[in-house]
Amino acid sequence: MSTNGYNPVPITGTDESQEDAVIPSPMELMIIEEVDEDEETKTIRTRIRDINTSITENILTPMKVHVLDPMNEIQQMVSMKFDSYLSKVGNVPIIRRFLYIFFICIVVWILHLYKTQDGGFSDHDLLLNYVKESIDLNSFETKWEYISSMPCLSGTKGDVIISKYIKKSLEAMNMDEVEMLEYKGYMNFPEEEKNVLHVFNNQDPVLDIELSKENFNPLAWNGEIEKTTLIFGNRGSRDDFKRLLEHGIIRSGRHNYVLIVFYSDLIHEQILLSELVTIKGIIFISDKYKDDVIQMKSVGLPQYSMGNVLKADWHGYKALKSAHDEPRSTPRIPTIPLSYNQGHKLLKLISKDGVNFGDGLFSGLGKGISVSFNVNSTVKEKQPTYNVLGKIRGREQTTKSIIITASKNSVNFGALYPSFGTTTLIALAELFQKVRYKFNWAPLRNIYFMTVGGSEFNSIGAATYLEENLLPIKDEIYSIIDISELGFISSKETFQIETHPLLHDFLQGVVSKSYNASTSHVQHYGDWTPFMANGIPVSILSVPDIRNKVLPIDTDADSFNEASDILKDLGKQNDLSNLLVTLFEIILKLVDEPNIPFNVVQYVKIMDKLLQDIEQDHSKELNFNEIIKAMLKWKSIGSEWNQFIHNWNSSVSKNESAYGKESLRVSKERWNWNNKLSNIGRRTVSEYGLLDRKYYKNGIFGPTLWKMDYGVDSWSFPGVRDAIMTTDWSKAQWELDEVAAALNFASDMFK
Template identity: 40%
Template sequence: MRLGHNRYNRIPDDDNQTAVATDDDTHINIPIHNEFDDIQFNENADTNITETMNDANNNNNNITTDLPDTTSPIVPSLPRNPPIYQSHSFINNYPRNENRLFEGSSSTMEQMSVEEPILNQKTTIREKLILARDSFTEAVIIPFKQKIYYPVTLIFTILSERLNYYLGKIGNPFILKRFFYIVLMTVILYLIRSSGLLYTHHAYAIRGMFSEQSILVKYMQTTVDFNKFERDLEYLSSMQHMTGTKGDMALVNYIQQSFSNNGLKLLKENTYSTYSTYPNINDTFLRAVSDDGKTIMDFDLTIDNFQSMSINGELSKTPILYGYKGRYQDLAALQDSNIISQDQDYMLLLEYDDDILVSEQILMAQKFNSKAVIFISNEINGDKDIIKLRSVSFPQFSMGDPLTPGWHGDTNPLIFANESLALQSILTLPISFNDGEKLLSHLSKDNINFENNKYSGKIGDLYIDLKINNTIRERHPTFDIIGKIEGKEQSDKAVAIVAGRNSISFGAQYPNMGTSALLTIVELMQRVHFEYNWKPLRNIYFISFGGDEFNYAGATELLEERLKPFKDEVYSIIDISQIGFDSNVLSVQTHPLLKNLFQNLNDRDLHIDISHVKQYGNWIPFMANGIPVSVLSNPNVLKRKGYIDTSKDTFENLHELLVKDENRKILQNIFTFIFDTILRLSDDPVIPFDITNYANTLSELLHDLEKQYSGRLNFDSVIKGLLSWKSIGVDSQQWFMTWSNIVLAHNGGLEPSLLSVNRWTWNRKYSNIGRRQCIPEGIPNRPFYKNVLLGSSFWQSSDKMEDHWSFPGVRDAINENDFEKAQRQLDIAGESLQSSAALFIEETNDVGFK
């Protein structure tokens, strides 16, 4: 056996030299024979050991130790002397047996029995965990490292070296590797987010590059806050809020704060000056007098005896006649019976009618030379003292400020009030059903008996003294509040969700219901935004219009101020002012381009009644300039039934109905319908305009004229234009099917960039359809209305035609029996259809309306 080198066994430089080991404590020199012959070393081992031990004993006897006293209290048990060692000779002389073992010993080792300590529970669990860890390491970690990790690391190292080698030929490999890493991670992240593999709320609500609208709608249905809707409605209805009053200012601040709290961007408050009238009972009176001037009845007038936009004036001892609904046939019957004549001064007692415009009743009275009109309100729920408060402006001529018809503000000089066609020239006053009955009781019953079994009376039966002394402000502010959700793709295109705000009285059912719905929709949109990080593809505007009772001044002045940018950006208006909750019927008046959209959205819980627009409102200025509009209405609100337009249209009269479960369910369905409509219009990749349905609807509207006047009018120009649009409709459907097949069916919503540019071009083309079917000069005698295809004819109570809201210039001429003018207007409509179709085909970018 060979010994290694250390400080105890040093190999001498020659064979005769002895290695010495030194013990630093005892200073004992122990010679070690470093023999190269292992056999000789073993034979001399016993002799060497014996000599060494003898020398050790001798040395121990010579060692003097100064041990401490054992009696010392510090170390009481320490022995005075060390133990005595047995000499090596004793061991050698001890008797051994034949196996060279000491006598009395056994060939086997005696087993030692040791009692193991009792392990507590904590130690046992810890040991089990350690054992499990070690087992897992041996069974999984180590094999994984050996078979997977180390080989992969090796491969990666080789690849990295090769990559560095090639990158080094281009430039600095460290810089290039970082750049390559950033590009690679960006691509991977984009693919993951686009594919929806990253499972988050956001990814769950997208399909490729577009939204999963059904998921957004389902989430919206679970988050409708009826309590907030009720609080909004209660506050909005807690005060009267005519345009420009303190109540209106309070509502403006409330709506503006609500928009701001929901995070709408580009919040604006637009102020416009307009002609305004307010009630004033001082020196306003109505008296019934006899032929000799004696007072028969003196009516107690209140602020409810008021109609906005009515003029001031006074009439004394003027005969009064009953004219039923004031239609042409009603007043013509009075004239044919010689009860009235063109040179006879008189005033009319008329009844409100849900199917006839108040303005048309007044216009007809003016046409038959009446000096004033007193309107009898219908009884409501047995209340015969209630009074309907309706505006008497003339939207047939123009809308907005009557002193600046067709232009904004001070761009042109103001005209005088008596020169404005939008203001009546005769006095008007509303009274209750009871007061009307009092007047009727003094009229004779031997003249015309109308359909309701009431008689017209005759001149001389009763005379009236009437004076109107309203407060008039020729320049008074009206306010529009505008909020915006910015689109993420085509930010130059937008839809607008609008609602009127002002009312002569409290206006709980109308228009406050619509304003509360507007605030609710804003909140729902923002909740979806925060939950799913959702943004529409195109902009969404939310607008609260002022000036409803002043000929819709807020909407009109906004459009007149920003006509070109508004027409360039906004391709659809949705008005929700007239929604309600007492019926599951929802009336949808819409542009023919959007008819198919609402048919596809028809909800099984709502009965959707779809037609083209047949009503005046805040949407008319936009429609008159070719912007497609949609009006969502409750049928009762549309007809202004119930307490609408009265002082009893209060929150208290609605609250009991509002808390009913079935009515809340109707409201939720309406909110869902509105929300879904907004999503489709603003977030569908392709603007959902159906050109084929548009052309077919216009053909149906034209048929109303053809079947009556085919022998007197030539419709070839219009038919040619409609055929062009039907052809475009086929092409647009084919393009959309191709796009859907590529992007949605095969690519999972991932759209190639070239297709995106193509789709944006189609969207711009769609948004220009309506605006290109307008003429700058407008229709004859009504230049405010520039849309030659869709709009109201001047007279709507005429029995000559079934429809009054299409081809307005043509229908106006027919009502005047001027068929030469009607043919010119028909040709203009045909040229408009043909030229707009040609531009649609040629257009590759947004060239705008020239």
């Protein structure tokens, strides 16, 4: 029996005639329903048909006859008339298309002009509250312990291992982009063979000091010292050298002295001053610590240039043939560091004669005690180091970005510096990714997180990264925040901020909510210096002990074992959490505030104050007219920016934690202002650089060749101040006019 593809199902019952019965198929049921349509259904259908007929006859047909048809005839008449006029001008179809496009453009423009949007602005309070609950100190401790578990000198296996670890940590967060960038440059490493410093008294051996791998300075000059007179020079400052010269202890032009000095904050000046008076070599004495440690500090000369000392052609010089050709970035004399106890063994042998430096320490007369030693570090001219870069992509102004940086390398374990900063950078990246996935959030502009290598070798990683990406970086990056010099800090301690004047008020405002904030413009060298030299606004966030490299930093005692007890203190745990929240807020506001938080008025005030310091002392020698005119332009720009902010805040309603709606017209004005503001730094630089130091192109903020006398700023108008120091007034005027020209050039984009 055919069942149309369905299996028959018997119908149970007592009647034998039902044994062959089956349940009908769905098609059969449908057919049955159609055949068995009742009278009520037919009546409904008839009524619907009658209503439809009535509407057509009484409404639609009269509407067509009396309204639509006449309008159509009128439209055809107008169209024919209009076409007759168009035919006198040109091709009718082409002109019609043009007018249609023009009409649509007008409509779209009107809609854009008056349309509003919520802008997608974030509720920062909501994000910050979530971050406070999301900080994982156990994860922080684990990462910190691993990163500081091995020496991480640039160019070594430790550098490779830690760099790969950081890369994997960022990749595990699913960041938009993660890269491990290799840069090669000149490096030196501790010699493998044992070495000895020999001490003589009137040519007779009196003391031998065994030297180890720890008696090492990165970028030290290789050379041999043979029975050369030893003199104590205190801290090796200009005043110290002046006293030695006045007392006749040293005589310029004679190459028969080795200077023993305590480290100062300006090692590069200690070396340059020694070379000027033809000192033959320098022995550095480390500071006193609970253990007898050796401070292995870099002896590079960053005031001339930064980066690979074998390659300086990118900033205007020809390629170098050796590490010690111009431009100068390394010493010309051997240097060697000693521990505090090793150094004092030598000091005890020096006679109590000559210049009295206090604390029972004298220079000696330059007679009797002499030393012999050899610096023979292993040199690699193309040794690799690594930057690790991670990116969170923005959603609005995606051509504008900030970079959060932290140094990665140190001669030793570097738990307090730089490993704490590196770990903090990873923790911040992780917090931003947590917020991103929790709230489906993205910043208005891009964030890069970058650990940089080669810090101890004249910042090879940072400088080469800038060199290879100079134009894109100057176009895209409007701020760099370096957190390498941070550490544990309580709310009662000083939080140091060194920053571009455009960001003074912003950073001071955020940090002072939780700490005693101290704000100034940048005053010392680091991985940020190459960016600063090219006008990019940089900020360094630090605590005093880390910034000043207080012991055990730069020694083998800076290990995690020494630092791990800190995290067992509940108070220190709270301090770390508060620090991470403060840093998160700084980055969040800097990258996610609709208006980039630059204060142009404050920028002008700080520049004006620094300029007045020069004008007061040298108004007779220099003409300040051009730069004053340029400053007045910037004062006007500052007023315009403040007025825009006022108008913007008025037009974009704001509740306690989030902005309201913003019209597209206002959005475009805001984007335009942000683009201009982000270009201030890059445009206020000289194309040619300072006259005597071409690497430094920022004539407003940057290092002078020599630290200025007490009370005089050493990190502003460097070209002008360098020329003033040598009383070269024509050169000083040229540098001053270059600054004025740069300010004028930058102000033109605001017209």
